Amino acid sequence: MNEPVILKPSRGWVALNLKDLWQYRELVFFLTWRDVLVRYKQTVLGAAWAILQPLINMVVLTVIFGNLAGMSSEGFPRPVFTFSALLPWGLFSKAMSDAGRSMLASRAMITKVYFPRLIVPLSKVLGGLVDFVIAFAVLLAMMAYYGIMPTAAVWTLPLFLLLAIVTALGIGLWLSALNVMYRDIGYILPFLTQLWLLITPVAYSATEVPAKWQLVYALNPMAGVVEGFRWALLGTRQPESLPLAVSSGIAVLLFITGLYYFRRMERVFADMV
Amino acid sequence: MSDIAVRVVNLGKMYTIGAAPDRYRTLRDTLVNFVREPIRRLRYGAGSGKETFWALQDISFEVRQGQVLGVIGHNGAGKSTLLKVLSRVTEPTAGYAEIHGRVGSLLEVGTGFHPELTGRENIYLNGAILGMRRAEIDRKFDEIVDFSGVEKFIDTPVKRYSSGMYLRLAFAVAAHLEPEILVVDEVLAVGDAEFQRKCLGKMSDVAQSGRTVLFVSHNMSAILRLTEETIVLEHGQLALRAPSPQAVDYYLSSGFAESGERIWQENFKKGNPFRPLALRLRDGQGRITNALRSIEPLTLEFEYELSEPVQGLRVGIYLSTMQGETIFTSFDTDDPARYEAFGVRPAGRFVSRCVIPADFFNEGRYVIGLNASTYRVRRYFQEDRAIVFTIDPAGAPGMQWPEVRLGPIRPRLEWTIQTVEGGR
Numbered sequence: 001m002n003e004p005v006i007l008k009p010s011r012g013w014v015a016l017n018l019k020d021l022w023q024y025r026e027l028v029f030f031l032t033w034r035d036v037l038v039r040y041k042q043t044v045l046g047a048a049w050a051i052l053q054p055l056i057n058m059v060v061l062t063v064i065f066g067n068l069a070g071m072s073s074e075g076f077p078r079p080v081f082t083f084s085a086l087l088p089w090g091l092f093s094k095a096m097s098d099a100g101r102s103m104l105a106s107r108a109m110i111t112k113v114y115f116p117r118l119i120v121p122l123s124k125v126l127g128g129l130v131d132f133v134i135a136f137a138v139l140l141a142m143m144a145y146y147g148i149m150p151t152a153a154v155w156t157l158p159l160f161l162l163l164a165i166v167t168a169l170g171i172g173l174w175l176s177a178l179n180v181m182y183r184d185i186g187y188i189l190p191f192l193t194q195l196w197l198l199i200t201p202v203a204y205s206a207t208e209v210p211a212k213w214q215l216v217y218a219l220n221p222m223a224g225v226v227e228g229f230r231w232a233l234l235g236t237r238q239p240e241s242l243p244l245a246v247s248s249g250i251a252v253l254l255f256i257t258g259l260y261y262f263r264r265m266e267r268v269f270a271d272m273v
Numbered sequence: 274m275s276d277i278a279v280r281v282v283n284l285g286k287m288y289t290i291g292a293a294p295d296r297y298r299t300l301r302d303t304l305v306n307f308v309r310e311p312i313r314r315l316r317y318g319a320g321s322g323k324e325t326f327w328a329l330q331d332i333s334f335e336v337r338q339g340q341v342l343g344v345i346g347h348n349g350a351g352k353s354t355l356l357k358v359l360s361r362v363t364e365p366t367a368g369y370a371e372i373h374g375r376v377g378s379l380l381e382v383g384t385g386f387h388p389e390l391t392g393r394e395n396i397y398l399n400g401a402i403l404g405m406r407r408a409e410i411d412r413k414f415d416e417i418v419d420f421s422g423v424e425k426f427i428d429t430p431v432k433r434y435s436s437g438m439y440l441r442l443a444f445a446v447a448a449h450l451e452p453e454i455l456v457v458d459e460v461l462a463v464g465d466a467e468f469q470r471k472c473l474g475k476m477s478d479v480a481q482s483g484r485t486v487l488f489v490s491h492n493m494s495a496i497l498r499l500t501e502e503t504i505v506l507e508h509g510q511l512a513l514r515a516p517s518p519q520a521v522d523y524y525l526s527s528g529f530a531e532s533g534e535r536i537w538q539e540n541f542k543k544g545n546p547f548r549p550l551a552l553r554l555r556d557g558q559g560r561i562t563n564a565l566r567s568i569e570p571l572t573l574e575f576e577y578e579l580s581e582p583v584q585g586l587r588v589g590i591y592l593s594t595m596q597g598e599t600i601f602t603s604f605d606t607d608d609p610a611r612y613e614a615f616g617v618r619p620a621g622r623f624v625s626r627c628v629i630p631a632d633f634f635n636e637g638r639y640v641i642g643l644n645a646s647t648y649r650v651r652r653y654f655q656e657d658r659a660i661v662f663t664i665d666p667a668g669a670p671g672m673q674w675p676e677v678r679l680g681p682i683r684p685r686l687e688w689t690i691q692t693v694e695g696g697r
Contacts, residue, residue, distance in 0.1 A: 007359070
């Protein structure tokens with residue numbers, strides 16, 4: 001017989017209760033799987049959208065920033081240069097906005113059944129990984145077409161991917177919990193995504209940022225992620241360790257505070273959502 | 274290890290309700306509030322400045338292992354809130370509850386069903402949401418499909434299911450959850466008669482398999498059949514814990530007392546000699562209530578005053594279902610002899626009383642309309658929905674089958690079975 005569960009009012013900051021989350025690990029899988037299965041149902045192009053979305057973005061950004069604004073791509077073919085950044089960016093931006101809206105979207109479940117609520121934004125973030133993998137295959141094909149070999153540093157790629165996921169989860173946890181209380185988040189999200197894109201070196205090269213601003217620039221963990229991706233895959237300038245440490249630190253901070261804030265607000269979710 | 278499955282101690286749940294009334298009267302106010310309101314909300318939280326309301330207050334009770342406990346109460350009495358707290362959907366505001374064992378809830382079947390996914394996919398998804406392990410679902414899959422009766426469509430997206438199929442599949446998943454403590458809320462209201470029978474059967478199985486069940490229902494016969502003990506909630510408080518027959522009696526004869534009566538306070542209208550005073554419904558014991566049992570006669574009293582003599586007056590009722598189909602119309606002077614005797618009704622106060630015999634109504638809610646008129650001359654008073662009452666069918670004929678009987682009446686008829694041939 002298991003320990004009895006005590007239901008009582010919680011006050012202040014509460015424990016993360018990761019054990020509970022572990023017991024429900026299969027639910028994470030099932031919700032992620034549901035999102036992936038459903039995502040491209042009843043679309044004409046189906047999973048091709050996973051490729052088309054970053055491709056179209058790439059074309060737009062290439063034309064505007066490359067051909068019109070004439071910004072540098074550190075000597076690499078601009079399509080590859082942009083696409084390699086759009087992959088982690090797409091994963092991040094989708095995860096952020098999906099996770100941000102996830103609690104409201106899962107209202108029916110949350111008000112009816114108990115499960116660790118953390119699972120909801122978590123599965124949204126993981127759901128984006130499938131699209132990432134599909135688009136990654138396209139990137140490899142593009143690199144082959146342009147005759148670019150991945151660098152020896154390609155083993156670091158999963159680490160940068162992890163950094164992107166941790167950042168997305170951190171911000172996603174904050175936004176999803178806030179969204180339950182303040183529906184304003186739904187309106188802020190599109191602007192937040194746009195602004196964030198501008199402060200991330202997706203359409204341009206991080207080398208455009210003046211050296212004295214590099215540390216401030218690194219406060220955006222996605223800057224570190226994108227630079228890392230380009231470096232590991234294409235062999236652009238190697239990210240310096242101090243800005244990278246700042247990026248990682250911010251990501252971890254976002255993640256941990258997000259976890260605790262989410263858990264703290266969890267008690268009112270079912271009543272407020 | 275104790276033999277207590279659920280222990281609830283001084284449990285309370287508070288909600289904040291209703292926004293403060295709209296204060297935006299002028300454009301200036303609106304503009305000021307436009308700025309001030311978000312700041313106030315940020316400071317004090319979106320729920321501040323609103324009234325609070327205790328949906329549950331000071332509830333204490335215990336459920337033994339293997340006990341099936343009924344929970345009844347009128348709408349808004351706190352039943353659903355109690356189940357939500359016990360199934361961990363929401364936190365209590367005061368007190369605590371101790372749960373020994375895994376809780377499975379059937380608060381609403383089909384939670385997390387996705388219309389685009391097939392029946393098979395939804396079984397896995399829904400099972401996982403309800404807390405089943407994948408291996409557990411694998412093991413029970415065939416049983417679930419079999420119980421739902423949708424084998425043929427198991428690989429069809431559920432959006433193409435009829436609503437009945439959808440509910441059956443959803444209930445099938447939930448019913449195969451095997452928690453130590455099962456929390457059930459009104460699931461018996463789904464599906465057709467045949468499926469309801471299956472559900473009740475499943476519920477009895479669960480009840481007899483030694484599992485602890487908390488069973489919330491408005492269906493008194495189901496409560497009587499499935500539970501031995503029942504708690505009655507009233508306005509968020511525990512009003513009574515008693516053996517189920519007593520609890521059901523208490524529930525049916527209380528709570529609604531005030532709404533078994535309708536009182537009119539208006540004065541005589543100019544040129545109208547008729548003034549309604551009160552309408553009352555009384556049960557078999559003469560208590561005023563609008564929650565009645567079909568096995569008891571129902572007495573209806575209409576009290577009114579005439580300011581001057583009225584010729585050929587008839588005062589009567591028309592009874593209809595909630596859906597508006599009329600069941601019958603009846604007047605106090607239907608009897609020709611009485612019509613003669615009251616050819617002219619003098620000024621004064623009167624009560625017109627009629628008795629609707631026992632074993633007349635089927636389960637359901639009914640509406641009484643009132644009419645006072647002189648045929649082809651004048652209508653003095655008319656009220657289409659004077660009062661609404663509920664009939665509970667416990668003890669009615671045919672209750673051994675938990676199916677829904679169609680039609681507004683459920684008479685106890687004289688049947689004989691004659692053996693023509695055979696028989697031993």
